Amino acid sequence: MKEASKQLISILEQVKSHVSDDSNMTWTRYESAVELRTEINEHITKIRNFDFENLDSLKTDFLVTCTFQEHSISNGWAEEFLKLASEFDEVYEEINKNRR
Numbered sequence: 075m076k077e078a079s080k081q082l083i084s085i086l087e088q089v090k091s092h093v094s095d096d097s098n099m100t101w102t103r104y105e106s107a108v109e110l111r112t113e114i115n116e117h118i119t120k121i122r123n124f125d126f127e128n129l130d131s132l133k134t135d136f137l138v139t140c141t142f143q144e145h146s147i148s149n150g151w152a153e154e155f156l157k158l159a160s161e162f163d164e165v166y167e168e169i170n171k172n173r174r
Contacts, residue, residue, distance in 0.1 A: 101144035
């Protein structure tokens with residue numbers, strides 16, 4: 075589970091690296107890039123503490139036409155998003171398998 079947590083944090087850090095102050099946030103549910111980065115940081119903190127309570131909520135952000143994909147399309151990193159979403163799905167399944 076420790077390695078999966080590291081992978082998940084790495085994925086989130088890569089997503090966060092694309093969320094700059096001048097990001098187009100129009101199609102996301104966030105008012106500002108700061109708000110989105112803050113939420114990503116909160117997820118990272120929980121994962122570092124092996125708290126996966128919000129993992130399903132985080133999965134929603136990686137779904138097609140949800141927060142991260144909409145941000146990626148509006149801000150020029152859609153191809154990388156697809157790669158990260160695929161990696162997230164694999165890590166998500168691994169973590170859920172070990173939580174049961």
